[in-house]
Amino acid sequence: MTDTTNDLVLDRMMEAPRAALWRCWTEPKLLEEWFCPKPWYITDPVLDLRPGGEFSCVMNGPEGEKFPNLGVFLEIVDRRKLVTTDAFAPGWRPQGRPFMASEVTLEDAGEGRTHYVARAMHWSEEARKEHEQMGFHEGWGKAADQLEALAKTL
C-alpha cells in the first residue's frame, strides 16, 4: 500500500476539456494568467517540458514581494499527467531542502468536463503541516478556480 499520509490533495471536477486545461498548464503565457491566487501573480515562467527540464517562475506579491521558484519536471504524459519537484535544479542538481513533488492528473469525465487531481507529496509530516498552514487548500483551490475559468475561454 502506498502511504499517502504526507500528501495534500485537491480533487475536483472541472467544467473544461482536458486539452484546454493542459494548455493552461504548459503554455507560459497561459500559466501566468492563473498559477497564483490573485492579486499575486507570476512572471518569467520557464517550462522545459521533459524529464529534468526546468520548471521555474517568480511569484510576485501586491507589495512588490518577489519569490523565485526553481524546480524541474519529473514526468510528462501528454495531456494526462505532469509531475514536478523542487528537490532538483536543472542538471539533476540536488537543491535546498526537498519539500515536495507535485503531480497533476487529468481524466476525461464526459460532456467536456475533466476530473482534475493535484497532489502535493511531501518528504515529511513537518513539511506537509507547514504547507497546510501556508494555506494549501485555499491557495490551490483559488488557483484551480482561475485555471477553470481560463480554460473555459479557450
Add this chain to the structure above:
Amino acid sequence: MTDTTNDLVLDRMMEAPRAALWRCWTEPKLLEEWFCPKPWYITDPVLDLRPGGEFSCVMNGPEGEKFPNLGVFLEIVDRRKLVTTDAFAPGWRPQGRPFMASEVTLEDAGEGRTHYVARAMHWSEEARKEHEQMGFHEGWGKAADQLEALAKTL
C-alpha cells in the same frame, strides 16, 4: 556556475567499450556481478529503465547483513547516461531523507576505451561527508574495477 561542492566523483578511463559497460549497468544478471565491492554482493535487482521506474536491489554482506535499497531512475540516455536517486520510490513517492542523485556518463575514448564518470550529488555537505566517510572512493573504485573486468569479457 554549477556548484559541485557536495559532489563526489569517480572519473576514469575504462579499458572496455561503451556498449559493454552499458550492458553491465542495465542488465540485472550483469549488475549482480559487479555492483558491490566483493565479498559484498547484491540480490533481487530491479531495473525499470524509464524516468520514475524502479531501481532497487538488496545489498548482502558476508556475515548475512541485508540492506534493501530502493530508488528510481530519473533519466536514461541510451548507452550514454543514467541518473538515479534515492529521494523517490516508484510513483514519485518522496521517501526517507533524500541523500543523493547519482549520474553515470559514458563517452567513447577511442581504441575500445571509454571515459567513465560516476558522480554522486548530495543534498548537503553533511551527506557528502557522511558518504566520504562510508568509503565512497574505495567502494566506488573497487566496484568500477569489477565493472571494467566484467565488461572486458563481453
